[in-house]
Amino acid sequence: MRVRGLAEPTATTDAQRPDTAELVRAAREGDRAAFGALYERFARLVNGVLLASAPRDDVPDLLQDVFFRALRQLHTLREPAAFGGWLATMARNEARMHHRAERPTEALSDQVAEPLPVRVEDQLEMDDVLRALRALPERYREPLTLRLVEQMGGEEIARHLGLTHGTVRVYLHHGIRLLREQLGEMHG
Amino acid sequence: MADDYLWDPAAARDPEIQRLEALLRPAAHQATPLRADIVPQRRTRIRIGTWAALAATMVIAVGGLFAARRASVSPWRVTATSGSPSVRGAAGTASDRTLTRGGVVETDARSSAVLTVGRIGRAELGPSSRLRLVGADASEHRLALERGTMHASIDAPPRYFLVQTGSALAVDLGCVYTLTVDERGNGLLVVEEGEVELQLGDVKSAVLAGNAASLRSGVGPGLPYPLRASDELRRAVASYDADPASEPALAAVLAASDANSTITLWHLLQRASPAARERVYTKLASILPPPTTATRERVLRGESGALQRWRTDLQPSWAHEPPLWRRLWLAFNR
Numbered sequence: 458m459r460v461r462g463l464a465e466p467t468a469t470t471d472a473q474r475p476d477t478a479e480l481v482r483a484a485r486e487g488d489r490a491a492f493g494a495l496y497e498r499f500a501r502l503v504n505g506v507l508l509a510s511a512p513r514d515d516v517p518d519l520l521q522d523v524f525f526r527a528l529r530q531l532h533t534l535r536e537p538a539a540f541g542g543w544l545a546t547m548a549r550n551e552a553r554m555h556h557r558a559e560r561p562t563e564a565l566s567d568q569v570a571e572p573l574p575v576r577v578e579d580q581l582e583m584d585d586v587l588r589a590l591r592a593l594p595e596r597y598r599e600p601l602t603l604r605l606v607e608q609m610g611g612e613e614i615a616r617h618l619g620l621t622h623g624t625v626r627v628y629l630h631h632g633i634r635l636l637r638e639q640l641g642e643m644h645g
Numbered sequence: 646m647a648d649d650y651l652w653d654p655a656a657a658r659d660p661e662i663q664r665l666e667a668l669l670r671p672a673a674h675q676a677t678p679l680r681a682d683i684v685p686q687r688r689t690r691i692r693i694g695t696w697a698a699l700a701a702t703m704v705i706a707v708g709g710l711f712a713a714r715r716a717s718v719s720p721w722r723v724t725a726t727s728g729s730p731s732v733r734g735a736a737g738t739a740s741d742r743t744l745t746r747g748g749v750v751e752t753d754a755r756s757s758a759v760l761t762v763g764r765i766g767r768a769e770l771g772p773s774s775r776l777r778l779v780g781a782d783a784s785e786h787r788l789a790l791e792r793g794t795m796h797a798s799i800d801a802p803p804r805y806f807l808v809q810t811g812s813a814l815a816v817d818l819g820c821v822y823t824l825t826v827d828e829r830g831n832g833l834l835v836v837e838e839g840e841v842e843l844q845l846g847d848v849k850s851a852v853l854a855g856n857a858a859s860l861r862s863g864v865g866p867g868l869p870y871p872l873r874a875s876d877e878l879r880r881a882v883a884s885y886d887a888d889p890a891s892e893p894a895l896a897a898v899l900a901a902s903d904a905n906s907t908i909t910l911w912h913l914l915q916r917a918s919p920a921a922r923e924r925v926y927t928k929l930a931s932i933l934p935p936p937t938t939a940t941r942e943r944v945l946r947g948e949s950g951a952l953q954r955w956r957t958d959l960q961p962s963w964a965h966e967p968p969l970w971r972r973l974w975l976a977f978n979r
Contacts, residue, residue: 496679504674513672524679530961533933550904554873583668604651605662606669611652629651633662 481537484528492531496524499541502617503548505603510552513587519555523548542619545599589639597632600625719743720763721778728756730770744778751775752793762786765806766799771825779809794825798975812860816842820854821975829862835872838967838975848916855965856908859886868898868916870909871965877901882909895921904932908963911956915947922947933959 475483475491477498483491503523507516527544534543590602599618603609609617615625650659721744723732734740735747744750744760752758752774760768760776763786770776774793781787786801789809798821799806806817811830815822820839826832834841835857843850843858845865850858852869859867859882867886870878881897888894895917902910910929917925922945935944936958939951966972 493679497676501674508672516672517677520674521679533958533961535934546904554905579668580671583672586665586668587672605665606672607674608654608666610654626652633651 476538477540478537481531481534481540485531485537492524492528495540499544500524501607501609502541502603503544505607505609506545506548506599507552508587508590508606509598509602510549510591511555513584515555519548519551523551526551541617545618586636586640589636592639593632593635597628597635600628601632601636604629720761721745721781722761723750724759726757726759726769728753728772730756730758746778746780749775749777762788762797762799762806765801766797768798769796770794771796790824790826792826792828794823796823797821800976810860812862812864813843813845813866816844818842822852826860830860831862832860834858834860834866838972840964850912851908853908853960853964854967856963859883861886864889868909868912871906871963873965874906874909875901878906878909885913889916890918892921895924899924899928902928905962907932907959911952911959914944915952919945929955929959 475494477495480491480495480498484495500520503520504516507519507523511519523544527547530547534540586605590598590605593601600614600620603614603617604611611622611625611629614620614629615622618625620628649656650662723730723742723744730750730752732740732742732744732750733748734745740748750758750760750770752770752772754772757772757774758770760770762768763781765786768776768788771794774795775791776793776795777789777791779787779789785805785807787807787809788795791811795808797806797808797817799817801817803818804816808815808817808824810824810826810832811828812826812832813830815824815834818840820836820841822834822836822839822841824832824834834843834852836852836854838854840851840853843852843860843866848865850866850869852858855873856869856871858869861867864886868882870882874882878898878901881894881901884891884894885898895913898909898913907929910925910932914922914925914929926941926944930941935941935951935955939954943951944955967975
């Protein structure tokens with residue numbers, strides 16, 4: 458199966474989109490465009506999972522590392538449809554190893570898009586909120602980060618993280634309450 | 646109301662959550678391309694020829710530099726890097742700065758030295774170390790590290806460069822590593838690049854770049870573990886290496902292992918008692934099940950073919966090679 462390259466945006470409906478398992482199989486056979494399509498589909502998930510555990514400045518490099526590792530280890534994935542969960546686990550491990558190694562922050566690659574213009578006060582406040590998110594208990598951290606940063610809906614979060622709708626609802630509810638408390642304590 | 650919007654961004658909006666969303670928007674994933682080394686960019690095809698030519702020129706230039714450097718080196722020459730290391734021949738008589746078969750180079754607490762290993766690399770000897778040249782011919786170069794620390798940087802075919810210690814034989818499979826041992830053979834192997842196989846009889850440890858393994862007198866090579874392993878796993882592996890029959894030590898290794906330490910679990914699978922092997926199998930299979938050709942029964946029986954097939958699947962996550970600039974630097978210094 459061949460899919461179109463990254464540089465060729467397509468206007469396909471959900472029904473026309475190749476499913477994840479198909480893309481994984483094609484990528485395994487060396488179809489890099491299929492891997493590019495997987496990247497487009499799952500980059501927000503990986504970004505959210507990484508942000509839930511790693512400093513924001515390090516996330517763009519870690520995200521590239523996760524996909525690089527995923528490409529090299531794709532042949533080890535037993536169930537192609539489980540690609541999202543497998544990738545999320547890989548991202549968690551990458552963030553954990555990064556935290557353990559305490560690498561110095563490196564400059565971002567020039568391939569990273571220009572950051573959005575942000576006011577200094579907003580930047581500081583955003584850093585406070587991200588810190589507060591990372592301080593939440595693990596089970597609330599990822600669903601809430603995916604909701605607030607990547608603006609995913611509850612159903613999408615449940616699908617990506619392999620949780621039931623009810624569980625995600627509860628985690629979002631408790632997570633936002635704890636986040637409010639954390640931010641309240643931070644700002645006195 | 647807030648919970649509705651929290652669940653469904655298309656529901657009636659909650660101003661507080663909207664404010665958080667707006668604040669966090671710059672942290673959201675931005676549509677950036679994958680690095681070129683992950684997904685080749687088709688549009689760069691025309692430029693590939695230029696890059697290839699440049700790369701070839703670089704390779705020739707650097708290769709020439711390496712060759713000139715290598716040609717200028719005298720084999721088995723010992724150079725003091727600090728203090729006054731001694732070099733003696735097989736009969737114990739003081740020698741000039743060239744090590745001969747059976748000869749010994751020895752450093753005291755204040756000295757260190759570099760030995761050119763034939764024409765295949767170099768070995769840096771730390772303070773309070775003693776290194777003997779066992780033999781050097783067309784089939785192998787063999788040293789014995791009797792005590793101290795040796796940092797070897799070797800460019801040779803696999804199994805050509807061997808280092809004996811009091812507890813195991815270190816077989817070079819093309820790499821850079823540091824070996825530290827005491828007079829009884831207790832010590833540590835840390836591999837920076839490539840792979841070293843530690844052997845004592847049938848007990849073998851494959852130590853790949855970014856991993857380490859201990860050496861124990863009378864026991865042989867320890868379980869390899871990633872240098873980035875948690876302190877918990879390091880402690881558990883040390884306990885197991887000290888007493889492989891210890892049930893608590895085995896349980897501790899299983900508890901501390903995860904997807905990043907399958908190198909440890911794969912080796913443990915071969916060393917655990919038949920009674921304990923099933924627990925190791927279950928843990929490792931929960932991380933990455935063996936290929937269908939390596940059935941549970943074959944793995945539990947310790948069949949080499951089945952274990953090797955599983956290793957092939959696991960191994961991509963074992964090695965943590967240094968970055969390119971470091972590898973070039975290491976190659977230049979051989």
